[in-house]
Amino acid sequence: MTSRQQYHDELEALHSRLLEMGSLVEKVVARSVESLAQLDVDAAQNVIDTDDTLDAMEMEIEQRCIRLIALQQPMAADLRLLATILKVVTDLERMADNAVNISEITLRIAGQQLVKPLVDIPKMAALAVQMVHDALAALVQRDEALARAVCERDDAVDDMYAALFEELVDMMKSDTDPIRVSQCANLMFTARFLERIADHATNIGERVVYLVSGERVKLG
């Protein structure tokens, strides 16, 4: 028999709600990257529109966490779960913001002739999206090993970002066409946003490690 049934139900519901938000964020991130790759204005606009929903979800989840802490004095695993939800919800919201930023860039450069075919950015995007997916999967399954694996992949994304940064800087140095320079800058920001998304995924991985083991770690 389980006691404090209502409290634990609410905790469970909150966890589900976070995962719901997570899957929505994952979709938004993936769509923003696709919209960029295909310069799909509608998809980009859709990402931007979804942001309000996600902001509202973040506020709702945060409020429910605070209420549970205030009223139920969660301890041990429950406490770690709430701490994790509070942290992860912020990471998710930031990821969504980054997806919005990427979509805004899509809107900005749609219709332009691309300076170079997008090769590295989709690769980096694929990696980041996979990290988001795995981080959330680790959270669902409370899979510490998967969480740690996600964090390890952050270095690869960082390296790609560094390489892309160098490349785009070089291109901007040798170019004088303002549109193309601005496009390079936009792509550089895109790379930066993807790198941030990967960082947030890493954060989520770290929170999962804490949730499961109680150990606070800095990974990636």
Add this chain to the structure above:
Amino acid sequence: MESKQPVMSSRHISLWYDKTRALTDITMDIPEKQVTAIIGPSGCGKSTFLKTLNRMTDLNPAVKMGGFINFLDKPLQQYDVVELRRRVGMVFQKPNPFPKSIYDNITFGLRLQGVKKKSDLDAVVESSLRRAALWDEVKDRLKQSAMGLSGGQQQRLCIARALAVNPEVVLMDEPCSALDPVATAKIEDLILQLKQEYTIVIVTHNMQQAARISDGTAFFLSSQLVEYDTTVKMFENPGDQRTEDYITGRFG
């Protein structure tokens, strides 16, 4: 649990009431000048364990015990029990002042030891009541009956009474369970102050209380010590699933 020098250390303590097992192989150290909390569901043996620490369990002839407990340099059994209980004081669940004046309550222990000089007694009454954060409330009515005090004041009087004989360890058996939240908060503040000078062991069924005031927490379940660690560890990330279940309220 890495910590300061233990004042008391129990080794493989087992205890039976007739044929009923109340404690099973309890081994734990009580560190000096810290608050050690013992938590667990009713009937888990936590109060019984507390009572072994000043040999109050000796009072029940049906009790059989195995293992030993060291207090400082030697086992409890080697102390004169009267001397031991002076040095290891106890505060009970229900405030139990004697139906006498506040003054007589505090001085009872000292009088037993033969202290008679009024000035000595007066000094101890004041210092004990001050330490128990009760002096200001009762200094003008020391000769009045202790039964006229509120429940929280009575409990602080009982703490003062225990402090009056200058113990090294103070055992508290659910000292706030009969008190309202304000009185409870006062006792908790008091406990945090007292640990500067005394080693405190507190049995509580209020987990938040254990979390608020203790440095180390021991979790007892069905006569066994399941887990004993720093309070922070116990309440954030306990090592044993049973502790986890109890602390998060999934126990039952």
Add this chain to the structure above:
Amino acid sequence: MSKYWQQKLFTIVVSAAALFSVGVLFFAVYWIAKDSIGVISWEFITDMPRRRMTEGGIWPAIVGTVYVSLLTMVFAVPLGIATAIYLNEYASKGWVVRMIRLAIRNLAGVPSIVYGLFGLGLFVSTLGLGHSLLSAALTLALMALPLIVSASEEALKTIPDSFREGALALGATKWQAVRHQVLPFALPGMITGSVLALGRIAGETAPIILTGAAYFYPLIPRSVGEQFMALPYHLYILATQHEQVAVVRPLAYGTALVLLGLVLSMSMGAILVRSYIRRRRTW
């Protein structure tokens, strides 16, 4: 019959029973008082009996009863209280204590004439104390003992264990805990219980006839070795043994009223004191 009427009927039956009991008591008092009130006077109480007990007062019987009662208490109260302390505070709860309790309870049920015979055999003859105040008091003490032990145990049981634990936890020995934190609070209850027991013992006739009460001894005893007159025995004599029973009948009623007054005032006093203590008790 409806529930209502069942209820009504039952209430009436039990109330009537209660009223009847009280009525009997009042009737008895009235019956005695109506025939004795003319006899009661200062002289009746303070005079010696004269002219073969057909005249004069009952002073030596009053004094004798008071003396024997007080002497009984001197023996029975300390022993009874000590026994109660042993049973309640010291003895471990085992079959020995159960046997002792059983014995004491049975002692209370022994007929008083048997006590008398026992006192005659032990105190009067074997110990050579003779027909005396001392023998009678010792015999009555044996009778009072179970009552006092029970009353004292009850008083000790009202003292919460927390007092004992509190004292022990402060480094008191067992005796110190009992002496300082149990006895002072139990004592009033013990004393009132003892006085109630005394009220029942003071009216006993059979034991003292056999051990020390005199048929006619118009003197105030000056030592515990002397015989004495006692109200219940005096009453018995006046009512049945006197050669002029009809003549002394009013004196018998007077004696009965004095005895009744003595015993009732003792009991009432003890009950009042006890209820006062209970009201004032703060734990």
